Amino acid sequence: MALNKEQIARRIAQELQDGFYVNLGIGIPTLVANYIPEGVDVVLQSENGLLGMGPFPFEGDEDADLINAGKQTITTIPGSAFFDSAMSFGMIRAGKVHLTVLGAMEVADNGDIANWKIPGKMVKGMGGAMDLVAAAKNIIVAMQHTNPKGESKLLPKCSLPLTGVGCVKKVVTDLGVFDITPDGFRCIEYAPGVTIDEIKAKTAGRLTIADDVKEMVV
């Protein structure tokens, strides 16, 4: 059975390493914060100017001057620091953020990503996504494997305007975990109850299956 959003987030949380500074995008990536493994000390960066983001505030404790990049009210943890947007993207460009997790509309089998625009129809703007994908060392995409019409979002080539080129390292979907390799997507894990055949059927881009492919533990 395909994973739900929480499970996708939980799987991505397994990628976190002790000492990581991590930027979590809007949507599923935000949920990753809820599943940081025991004993793994990570600091969350919010590109609107915060290191040391904490959980959502308790009711009544909301502070309009304290939001994340998704404009949600948040809290800080001890040791946090605020800074302006130039420094925020400066540290991202300088490679100080170890891992970026973000959503996508499409990912191509060479690591291209599209997530900001449907021409003539939907223009949310790129926000900080183009900066993040261009500069982060390690980018994991969290998304559904197919769009609402059932079409694959893992493509040979993005059809939508690109956010970044050849930058995605790994994709975690409701069906499995995929590394981006010179041979395209490589399935290294499949969701419990999901078959390799289903993954093959729903992946439009080049796909290989790792020899040691295994069931995801979430």
Added chain:
Amino acid sequence: MALNKEQIARRIAQELQDGFYVNLGIGIPTLVANYIPEGVDVVLQSENGLLGMGPFPFEGDEDADLINAGKQTITTIPGSAFFDSAMSFGMIRAGKVHLTVLGAMEVADNGDIANWKIPGKMVKGMGGAMDLVAAAKNIIVAMQHTNPKGESKLLPKCSLPLTGVGCVKKVVTDLGVFDITPDGFRCIEYAPGVTIDEIKAKTAGRLTIADDVKEMVV
């Protein structure tokens, strides 16, 4: 009689206007702070990272963490702000500092200035001088009219390595006040007791005398 250093500083202080942010270099320029005219509110910038520089501290009040660009112990006035060196030169480059006063070894009649190096002999380094002369809106040079050998420091062309090109607007020496014009130095004031002939004799660069030239009031 030629002016002493204090008098040169006092004359330059007359150039200060209410609301000016001013950077004063090492040497005579530093003395200008002592003669800010009554009712003229200026803020002194020190390029090592301070706006709102005050006078030297009283004996015993020296703070090693509070120095000016000449490494002298100083104080701050209420409303002061500290910042890093990039912001300091950023505000200089962005034209926020209204007036810069600095010393020179040589000034040419086109506004070139040399004040950082005597090849093979003396190399102090340019410090912040190149940044200041390249960017400041209004640069006044405070210096002796001649060097210790009696040779003019107001030249047709600098003989020493340049600090900046065509940037000096005005020169105040012990002999007079000189605007830099397309026709070279224009003497607009002479020091009390100094003759125009003496100025002419001691100025190697192109020199004109303003029609309304007058005795300096210091």
Added chain:
Amino acid sequence: MNKVVAGADEAVKDIPSGATLMLGGFGLCGIPENCITALVKSGINNLTCISNNAGVDDFGIGLMLQGRQVKKMIASYVGENAEFERQMLSGELEVELVPQGTLATRCMATGYGMPAVFLLAGIGTEVAEGKEVRNFNGKDYLLEHAFDSDFAIVKAWKGDTQGNLIFKGTARNFSPLMAMAGKITIAEVEHLVPIGELDPNAIHVPGIYVHRIFEGKNYEKRIEQRTVRKKIS
């Protein structure tokens, strides 16, 4: 050096139609509410606005869009502003979408007197179209230019009469960068204090960058996405 003006109306009164404005804030966080109200009231139009977002339909720069005061928006995110998206898609509003870090750095470049910088964001995308690409150490970068803005309008938490500013939390965002970039910079503050009250070590924008300052009134500080945890008692 007293830079205090009476209020928002006086602070913005010489801003002409056709001006280029930078407006601080991220979403609705840290926006100069008082000045936006005054700008809406003033009725000026044909403005170019540089701001990360354009507020929401009925708050922030969204109000200026509703009033058709804005000719061009330079922003990184349209977000949930339906009127912004509508005007953009219909072509009524000219829009330059700029990656957020590039937007911030182009503001900083202005305040730091740097005409242009090389940045990574947008390489290989439509953002790179028509821009100079240059390789440094094996990586491609875009040449991005500093902004030219007539007025910068920001909201700070505290400020003194000399224009020194301190921001609070994530309400800082673009505001210090824009404050440093305006030919004329207007700061509205929640708390205006006498000089000497702010810690000189803790100032985010030194007064040299600020031309007008006043204490704002009736801050709504609207929250765009109220997200909370339940208290477990």
Added chain:
Amino acid sequence: MNKVVAGADEAVKDIPSGATLMLGGFGLCGIPENCITALVKSGINNLTCISNNAGVDDFGIGLMLQGRQVKKMIASYVGENAEFERQMLSGELEVELVPQGTLATRCMATGYGMPAVFLLAGIGTEVAEGKEVRNFNGKDYLLEHAFDSDFAIVKAWKGDTQGNLIFKGTARNFSPLMAMAGKITIAEVEHLVPIGELDPNAIHVPGIYVHRIFEGKNYEKRIEQRTVRKKIS
């Protein structure tokens, strides 16, 4: 994320001969005294040092010059350091003199991930020799490159165990910029405090940029030019 190390010797122990170091400070103000002592003791050499000055003959980087540990200095000012001037004029020491603002901005460019910026300083002088000149809006600028530094070593006033730093007075100078530019950044602080004690709004360098931190000892904080007024009683 605890970044505390035992002291200066441990903090610098893996710095190899031949490394490029950034060292904070302006004159003797804000220099990392403890780390410099440890570097002198370590006996490593062939170093490239990026620092505004090189201290004085018997303090600061001057001590490393005396010990012939430095192959190349990148600085804006020689000042009153006779040994520095002597080694430079004799050719024993390779020296790159960089305008002070350019030095600061090249440090910042590194920490902000900008490979190069355009700056005014030095146009028409020997500093411009061999550099690309480009005209923007009628003014010529030099293309200046970010520094590549293996280690940055700074002294801060306060720091927490996570590496957040706050500087005091004009001891700030180049230090935050260099702290942001090091591949490995070492911070010695006068006061090391637990996390949560520093105001998150007042931090100059967020801990993400800092890799090792310790509380320094026996600060001499020597004054280069003691200048005072007489008290009139």
